[in-house]
Amino acid sequence: MTWRAPAVERTVQLRDLGVLSERGTLEGWLTWHRETLLVKCAGLDGEQLARTAVKPSALTLLGLVRHMAEIERWWFRRSFAGEDVGEIFTGPSDGDEGFEGVRGDRAEHDVAAFRAEIRTCDARVAGRSLDETFPSVAGATFSLRWVYVLMIQEYARHNGHADLLRERTDGATGD
16 A cells, blocks of 8 residues: 555644744744645655746645754754764765655655654743843854744754645645
């Protein structure tokens, strides 16, 4: 049987985000965007997830999943938490952040790695203050709050790409 990306049961509803604390709002929006990327992949097999559907771009749904796993790791674990962990999908200096090397036969593994990275990132920031800061590699200082906002915008941008890729793959539209 061919593996297909599983359906996603939303854990966050947008209507519930308007009355939460600052932390709850940031976590809620980030969770909603993470789930949206998985919704865009749901029901597709590995070959469909690895397909370049919007020529001439080489972007794929699976590439977006891999990229976001790398971005999660970079900001939450390597930058904020100071962990000495390498990249998930790519070599240490290739700079592609998960977009290159996408293979349909590795889709199940890659989606699982994305989900695992999210769990680990959430564990690293649990209980940490949004005001806690860290120095960036460029010498700027950022707060955990800033990382949440950055991640929300990163997902929002790439979920727009995922909308187009999914529609071109099988015609599916929606959130």
